[in-house]
Amino acid sequence: MLLSQLGFLLFASLVTAKPIRPKTSPVPCLEYTCPKTDSANFPVDPNAPNNSGQSGLYCDYPPVPGATGDFYCIYNPTTGSLTLDHNAGLCPPNAIANPKKGGTKRSQKISPPNVASEPNSAYKKMIKRVGRDAN
Numbered sequence: 001m002l003l004s005q006l007g008f009l010l011f012a013s014l015v016t017a018k019p020i021r022p023k024t025s026p027v028p029c030l031e032y033t034c035p036k037t038d039s040a041n042f043p044v045d046p047n048a049p050n051n052s053g054q055s056g057l058y059c060d061y062p063p064v065p066g067a068t069g070d071f072y073c074i075y076n077p078t079t080g081s082l083t084l085d086h087n088a089g090l091c092p093p094n095a096i097a098n099p100k101k102g103g104t105k106r107s108q109k110i111s112p113p114n115v116a117s118e119p120n121s122a123y124k125k126m127i128k129r130v131g132r133d134a135n
Contacts, residue, residue: 032080032095034059038073039090048072056083057095 034044038061048060048068057075060068073091074084080095 029100030080030097031100032057032075032077033098034073034075035092035094035096037061038071038087039092042071042090052084052086054084059091059095061087061090 034046034057037043040061042061042063045060045062045065045068048058048062050058051069052058052072052074054074057077057080058072059075060072062068062071071087071090073082073087075081075095076083080097082091082093082095085091
């Protein structure tokens with residue numbers, strides 16, 4: 001008998017809980033660009049074509065102007081992290097993050113279940129009855 005009343009209490013508290021609404025918060029949208037120089041201070045060539053056959057953000061660091069394709073870095077376009085170092089270990093570990101024009105995106109934050117803050121009258125009556133039956 002006591003267990004069935006406790007089960008009812010649990011059921012009643014779940015039924016009377018308020019609905020959960022996910023909270024949103026602004027998260028800046030980022031796009032990534034090549035670091036201006038590699039670790040040896042060679043400047044990036046912003047006009048170098050990607051002839052590497054690799055996908056991603058291609059950053060070419062020629063040792064002399066016009067000599068493209070020998071020393072380059074490939075970055076993940078979504079995270080900005082280095083995915084390929086074809087620059088003798090001189091690639092910076094991350095591309096440069098820049099806010100995109102156009103503002104922010106909304107990210108959903110998952111909230112824990114929202115339990116009713118005040119027990120309803122049926123719940124209060126059941127608590128009194130359980131307390132009385134337990135004695």
